Amino acid sequence: MTKATKLLTALPPPRRERLLSLATEVSFPEDFRIFEAGDTADRFWVVRSGAVSLVQQVTPVQRVTVASLGAGDLLGWSWLFPPHRWDFGAEAFSPVRAYEFDAASVLELCEEDPALGLQLVRIIAEILAHRLELTRGRLMEHFSVHKRAPGR
DSSP states (O other): OOOOOOHHHHSOHHHHHHHHTTOEEEEEOTTOEEEOTTSBOOEEEEEEESOEEEEEEOSSSOEEEEEEEOTTOEEOOGGGSTTOBOSSEEEESSOEEEEEEEHHHHHHHHHHOHHHHHHHHHHHHHHHHHHHHHHHHHHHHHHHHHHSOTTO
């Protein structure tokens, strides 16, 4: 399994500082819905403290947590790929502090500094690969538990 990559620590200090120059510090109270699946993805966050749950609506009344994010984790990647819509929803599981980045400003910075843009895409790809592995493992675990016949 790949190890969890943290966006800001994976960037070399000068590029990290350039990216952080675009950040706004924000906070979310516990149980706050940060975004909903299908909404426009025009920003992303790096969690500084607290916990965020990525959730999938499976029925009109049932939501399932598909991942939990904490300090240093990237929240949101749909801003990078068309159609720029969130694939999941995100909720603050506890009070959260985060750096918020406007996607258009970050993409403009990447145009100005293509090496930074390439590094960001590579780091985000590593993050996505790790989360895909975790999700695959959870699904395999879920289905192996539910496939067993009662009484075994």
